[in-house]
Amino acid sequence: MPRPRSAAPPPLSAHAPRHHLPAPPPRHALPVGVLLLLLSLLIGVCLIGGAPRFLRGVDEGWAAAVDGSRGGALTGPATVLDRLGGPFGLVIPLGLAGCLCVYGRWRSALFALTAAVAANVVVVLPLKALVDRPRPPHPWVLVNEGSYPSGQVFSAVTLVMVVAALVFPPRARRWWWLFAAVYVLAMMAGRTWLHAQWLSDTAAGALAGSGSCLLVWRGFAPLLRTEAERAAAGRLWG
DSSP states (O other): OOOOOOOOOOOOOTTSOOOOSSOOOOTTHHHHHHHHHHHHHHHHHHHTTSOOHHHHHHHHHHHHHTOOOTTSTTHHHHHHHHHHHSGGGGHHHHHHHHHHHHTTOHHHHHHHHIIIIIHIIIIIHHHHHHHOOOOOSSOSSOOOSOOSSOHHHHHHHHHHHHHHHHTOOHHHHHHHHHHHHHHHHHHHHHHHHTTSSOHHHHHHHHHHHHHHHHHHHHHTHHHHHHHHHHHHTTOTTO
């Protein structure tokens, strides 16, 4: 009797069982991402040569409202957030990318590095050089030149969006968004409490971070869809 042939693995297709990770980008990720980036650029252009009266009033009013004691209870948590948003914060996306690669999710790892690390260099540094906005007087932490936009807030926003897309299933993602909002707002408040940036700098960091991450997410959509299909078929290493 002839030996039965082993069944070949089914081909990957759009009809593969839907997998919740990685998540697809939002439906309008491209236009919304472009709009957010353009808005952060427009605000920066308005700041060149000095902030408009309205924006200056908002920034100075907020700075006066959070002008506390350097030894206050909020300084410690704000300093920790400053470290997390600075160079030390690179450890988190790099570690996430490494863990994803261990499980065969190299596409997700590449997305994480692009959105959370490379985008900071491509977006934040040119904006800082273009606007060249002075920092608030007497910052309480070590800062570089260029206050606009906030690189720490940019990093916080891109990190929480990457984690939402790659780590959490839909039900858990709802709770993650709540934590993400609290974390980003705390980062924004911490930057102003430490006299490191103006309020508008932190808002621009959130806008630029959200916009750039949405664009990267949309650009990686085909790779992420392929990974989701492979994960659903149990063939990540195939």
